[in-house]
Amino acid sequence: RLGEALVRQGDAGAAVRALSHAARLYLERGERDDAIGVLERMAYLEPDPVVARRAAELYLSRGGRGDAVRAMARLVTCLEQAPDDDSVLPLVVRALTAAGHVEKAVALERAMWGE
Numbered sequence: 001r002l003g004e005a006l007v008r009q010g011d012a013g014a015a016v017r018a019l020s021h022a023a024r025l026y027l028e029r030g031e032r033d034d035a036i037g038v039l040e041r042m043a044y045l046e047p048d049p050v051v052a053r054r055a056a057e058l059y060l061s062r063g064g065r066g067d068a069v070r071a072m073a074r075l076v077t078c079l080e081q082a083p084d085d086d087s088v089l090p091l092v093v094r095a096l097t098a099a100g101h102v103e104k105a106v107a108l109e110r111a112m113w114g115e
Helices: 002-008 012-028 032-045 049-062 065-081 086-098 102-113
Strands: none
Touching: 002 012, 002 032, 012 032, 032 049, 049 065, 049 086, 065 086, 086 102
């Protein structure tokens, strides 16, 4: 609630900090779905590759096909904002595989290993 109140007051930076705290609390309590919702709100307010990556990891941990597509959307944000961060690529492979794009996942994995 504090985060949303700060958004209404026009203080996106403070809102993101409050939302970050809320996401941490949700994760500590094992409330993954609520944490994802908060991370998505944070990503909307201030796109950040760290937040996008965490949201993608949580989507992938849920394991649904729709979750894989949502994870890919977040990973695109990571790749756009931090194109030199190769640590995102294994998550892209996981998301492609989970979404049923196994050939693309294998091709990316081969490219990562220089094969």
